[in-house]
Amino acid sequence: MITCGLDLGAGTTKGVLLEDGQRLLATGLAPTRGNPVEAGRRVLERMVEEVNVLPDEVEYLCTTGGARYAYPDRHLQVSDITASGRGAVFLFPGTRHVVDIGSQSSRAMSVSETGRVVRFKMNEKCAAGAGRFVDRCAKYLQVPLDEMAPKALAAAHPKMISSVCAVLAETEIINNVADEVPLGDILMGVFLSLAQRAYILMRNVGIQPEVTLVGGLVRSEAMVRALGQTAKVAVNADSRAHHAAAIGAALLGHSRLQKLGHRPVALSAVEV
Amino acid sequence: MGEELGATDIVPSLEVSDTFEEFSRAPSLEALIQLARDVVSDPTWPTVRAWTRSGRSAVGCFPVYTPQELMHSMGLLPVSLHGGGESIEISHADAALGSFLCSISKSTLELALTSRLAPFRAFVFPYICDVSRNLEGIFPRAVPGATTHMLHLPQNFHSAATVPFLVAEYRRLISKLEKAGGEPYRPERLAASIELFNRQRAEIARLTEMKRLDPGKLTLTESYLIRRLGGLLPREVHLQVLERVRGQLEERPSRPKDAIRVILVGPFCEQPTLDLLDLLEQVGCYVVDDELLQMYRWYDPIDPNGDPLENLATAYVRSTMDIGVRATPTTKGEAILRRVEAAPAQGVLFLTAKFCEPALEDVVLYRNALDRKKIPYLHLEFEERSAAYEQSRLQLETFVESILFD
Amino acid sequence: MTLVAGVDIGSTTAKCILIENGEIVGKSLAPVGVELVKDAERALSQALTESGRERREVTVVTGTGYGRFKVAFGQFTVTEIGCHAKGAHFLFPGTRVVLDIGGQDTKAIKVDPRGEVVDFAMNDKCAAGTGRFLDVCAGALGYDVSEIGALSLGARHPVKVTNTCTVFAESEVTSYVARGKDPKDILAGLYGGIVSRSLSLMQRVGVEPEVTFTGGVSKNEGMVRTLEHRLVLKINVSPLSQYVGAIGAALYGLERVGGIPA
């Protein structure tokens, strides 16, 4: 029984194929570029090709992420907080606290042993402290995203960024460059500043080990380190955790399918 | 200040007859609700214009506990002010009031500064919080010529001196209202008004009880709109509306769906937008008890015998509900647990107006009690003019899913 | 014959103006980078080159803008608030209110008939509603910010941009583009939002004619039109609007050395 989870995020669209609610068959990723439906379809197509199954063998599709309602060929949609919680516990069964940092938002949640969200907290109105900030810094400092972490981890005296704004922080970074702060220190400062913001959310929810980081920022080892240092806890991380919400969606899809006992018809786009 | 930005676009849309017949004659429940929706969303005060057309005066009442019975008995139309809703743009009020304040205070001032409160002769602000209180202090300059009054609402609910003080306080108000187009105060007329309001509140209580027992019968928004009319229409008319609604609802079939039962705590003063209220039920909640529009529900029946002014004051002291702007030390936690049990509800939705400090502070006390009993809850903040509900939807769905999926 | 210079080191651009005999004789504009001190020097030398003058001819250099203390070679500093007032008064003597929207902040300034600041209001530190907001959103539309001004004219069905946060607005714009919305309509929506926030700031000082619009964003025709429409007022915009701060600074310097103010 194969179920698909699609996480239609603001920055990137992530997908997974899951077999019997247990085995990850494939993961896929594509930039969303404002068109989640197309991105979702592309991710699905590629995954199906990769593992060589017929599209029809994917029996249930559950969407999540900001554009979860936009994708017509779904059977169910769930919120990305619900999904991330499930996904994190799937990857690290001991998880009781999840931090999710994506391109535009950061959230913290506490979860039960089944991955059910017990309490959560997110920033609503302001994108400060989210991945977009990292992207802009990368662009400005001309360091590709993947090369940020090694440089940041070598920092001797990380320089924190005080500006709250994901856009205006650039100016502060300019000043740091002007003051000849080493690149590594600026980069690590960026991650530590994000961690600081995430930590406030985490405290609001209540921190309980194990803590798992999910979302795009998990790709950066420097972010994992920064979060661990700031919150003074060990942080589970795994590159598959970028797909945590997609995994969670696939899992919930699986349990729905089991409950129903048969494959339902797809919902068409009901609302945005 | 002085120039009239925005005032130019006040174009009265809805017209209401000064007999308010259309409300008691609406052909169906749906038609009535549509009418209510139109009236509530019209920033040009159609019911107030209808009332004042024959030379009568209207009083704007800021939430929560204004003694509307008293105004009614003096031949005035008490109208609940709930800010500007989604339709108005804040461009003047921020400057006068500051940015870190609830929407209702800002948009109420914005209405004043753009001459949209011209149909009113007087305004009453109760001391429910520092914002309401300070707003009163800057209001007269915004609506020159109108009377404004700050009503001190006592917070000592145990002193023998409180009722006499509140009676004296009401008398201050009376003398102001008499100068603002009110007929002279007469106790027997107040007693009659109290009886009328008792009947109106009893009907509202029936309506909310119906929603509690059979939440598929009417939506939260429907129930809200019907209640909200009470602050806009003459009370006699509203009573008729309520009685007809009761009859129509009895015949309406219930359409139950798979939803969780929650109680809604926090919006006792500023009111969420209709879209947000819709959203609560769309994502799969049944709101079986709420704090919306406290002003029409603040008393048990008021004793119609004896000195009516004293009875009105006693009612405030004895039987107002535990909301954020009424001091109830050491019992807040228990109160929320009782309400959850009485509903009965599976969870609590805290929906507080952004920057509403009294509500924010209570949430913590409530949360502590709910945590002890492991009752799920969600806290959201709302603003009048936030058209983006995606973040609220996300959080609401997560909350519902956390209860629905195990 | 006093030649004076004003150097405005903004958050986004460095501007320099040379004034002689009450007339502007040279100007320069360049983006600011990481070394503000050098940017300031470069702004001045470019303006000199452009006008064929030499450094030693300049009697006084006055610095303004958020990087004013980096105009290390200057003799005086004045805040950009004072300079925008003075500069706007110079260009439009009837100015009573200045609205300056630059790269990172927005200011409303009330001035008296002599061009002195009576009152001012500024926004909080957030990129919402500033030039940066437009830069980012223009990027999401696939344009440069200098192209979007004319583009928005003639919008018929402005979209509603619900997010004020620059980051959120950027993806809102992206999704409108993906849905095939007309860039005209998206821009009109963006301008509407910025203008609302600017009006609220202007209300703080009180709106009265004449209103002069300064700063880089005033070069955006669509913004000018939207503002005029909402104010129901014709507003002053000079071709030199981005230089207004530098003009004011130069004039302050002139006064200081006893020259004839304009």
Place this chain on the structure above:
Amino acid sequence: MVDATAEPQFLTTARDRQRAMVEEYYAGLADAGGPKKPVAYMLVGGNLTELVRSFGYEVVFPEIVALNCAIKHVSLPNILHAESQGYGLDVCGYVKNDLGLQELGGQTPFGRIPPPDLLVCSFSGCYVYVKWWEALAEKYGCPLFMLDVPYMRDDPPLPEDVQYIVAQLNEFIALLEKTTGRTFDLAELKRMLAHSRKAEEGWVNYLASGRRRPSPIEAYFEAVFYMFPINVLRGTPAAAEFYATVNSEVDERVRTGTFPVPEEKFRLVVEGVPPYPSYRTFWDFFRKWGAVSVAATYPKVGGLFDRGFLHDPARPLESIAEYSLGAYVNQSWPLRRKLIEEYVRDFGADAVLIHGIKSCRSFTAGQGDLRDRLIHDLGIPTLYIESDHEDPRYFAPAQIKNRMDAFFESLDRRRGSTPLPLVTT
């Protein structure tokens, strides 16, 4: 320009005495709590210090503890802790500091703050008081007395307002008798009120010296330090003696020509709660421009003694009632505006500075309207600056400095001065 890095000129003996009094006070709290030395928590606005002390209570003012934490830069951990308990960003910083501190065990750099045995809520001027004390009552379960003080809309207050408070005070006395087992000692209360009156007279003299030109006192930044005795130690002889010391130093200052800034250039009236977490930085921004505050509303949060009210031992309860009505923020906006306008006139001020607090609505809501009236109706130059009284995260030095500079620059210009020489900082 003034060298902003130099120490401001304090009245050193008085300042030392004040420091010692604060230390003694906190030291005295070390073993307080419980039946032998019970602790009452009280609020500054409309406080009942004398009455509660006459029953042998030690008094704690969480607002003052909070501002002390902020000045000492230790408020943020407390605030963050309260936020992690669910207190939102927009809740008053004092409340968050206190509730965070309580949860963390009450330890401060100036001593441990004991938990309350009695909560006295004088609801005078701030609704947050009610909410704050509710939270403490829910946490500690100790008795709470709510003194409902009518908002001051009429000056002088109506007799029914005073009667209402006196009736509540009598009920409070009965409660105090019950909780302490002591009987009310009227003579003792009168003695204490006499001490208070003396202190109040001294304080009023101190404040009045701001009328001199140049002003020998800093009526905002410096006066804040001298508010401690008038709010916390009223009813003791020490408070009265303290103001005698202060005033003799003010005289000394006039004689020797030592002033808060070497050259007084601008005389200000200041409205609003100070930005305690960045107190010195803020002050330096002023001193740099030769600006001195000659009168301020904030030092009157405890009571408007300088407008004629003094405690009266001959009318003990009535005068306590009148006192509690008179807290500055319990004045309606028309009365607040009148006071500020009078200060501008009586103290010969050049301008008004309003410091708005993001998390305090009581003081702040409507300050924009005040600003507007002062500038546009009365032509008084006014600057509005916003930050916080407790939360260091809200202080944006560069922006605040820019606004100050622009403001003083324009004031200076109106006097016909020219731009500032460059200082590279």
